[in-house]
Amino acid sequence: MSNHDYSFETQLLHNQYKFDPATGGVSVPVQYASTYHQPSVDKFGKYDYSRSLNPTREAVEEIIAGLEGGTRGFAFSSGMAAISTAFLLLSQGDHVVVTEDVYGGTFRMVSQVLTRFGIEHTFVDMTDLAAVKEAVRPNTKLFYAETPSNPLMKVTDIQAISDIAKEHGALTFVDNTFMTPYLQRPLELGADIVLHSATKFLGGHSDTVSGLAVVKDEELGNRLYSLQNAFGAVLGVQDAWLVMRGIKTLSVRMQQSQENAIKIANFLKDHPLVKKVHYPGFEDHPQYEIHKKQSYGPGAVLSFELESEQLLKDFVNNVKLPVFAVSLGAVESILSYPTKMSHAAMPAEVREKRGISDSLLRLSVGLESADDMIKDFEESLRVSSAHASHQGGIR
């Protein structure tokens, strides 16, 4: 039985790294060595220097490649290191079409760094395929999608974008951070590179900053390997081990967090002080059918808009259970404020144009009881609304 005959849950635990063949140890050994003794001048071993290849990093790279249905994985020192290194596949004069409500750090990389190297870009609403086609130029070499998007949870049709890219001989990158391979596998839908901030659901415990990339095509894998080695933003071994430990419980964490998120999203949707909830699990989400077709569930991240910025400030001050922090995808629920956190790198007028309002909060739902979370939110909204109306914050 090959590993791929097993269900995803089983594959998370039963791979070639289930135990260490040298000792039988049921955990991948952390190899701290930066360099490796070579047998002779004429014969070098598999490992020579840890930036180029390290057995602990190699383990997480092969594990994520298997889970995403790719042939080769790469581990980087952060999600942004993975994304930035993948962008280095482009050359001066190339053009990239990017989804418009992309993660703020990716927005910064595309708009402030790539431009200095003569790489052009167009931001488009990737839910609008006609707009995507219109954005194509003769020098378009890449389509960059993030789905569901951050923070408005818009859904891009991965297959449709990949088809457009192929028609133009261009590549498709998909940031799969919000879904993980448990819920969505972009390579199976035609994407060329899948990218992750493994800092989020894959690591899962708010204790490592790390990034992953997976490719299907061997030649593309060789090019990305060469860039990983050239740029050198590789993942350290302790973090590689933490990501592997996180991955072992990915399915149960995602399942439970998603179940909790569905309950909390429904609670927020019915609350009179909540103007809008963005969550791809709602049947009235504009791309509900597309998301259903290309994924195995709506995930554990949602965003919601409160009646006013004052109410938002009071709500954040009063709420007790979620941590108020940058990041997502952890065992604890994380509430964040895109305007001042993930999307602070985006100019205010751009945020406004893209619908990222100053009264929008993003919630990454963790493993606390959903009932406790709902009680906490209910109470915080009640106290905050009394305070905000006193301040004249709500109509």
Ligand SMILES: Cc1ncc(COP(=O)(O)O)c(C=O)c1O
């Ligand atoms: C969707 C998405 N992609 C990429 C990143 C960047 O990852 P990192 O913070 O690990 O560099 C983030 C971080 O928040 C993210 O949310």
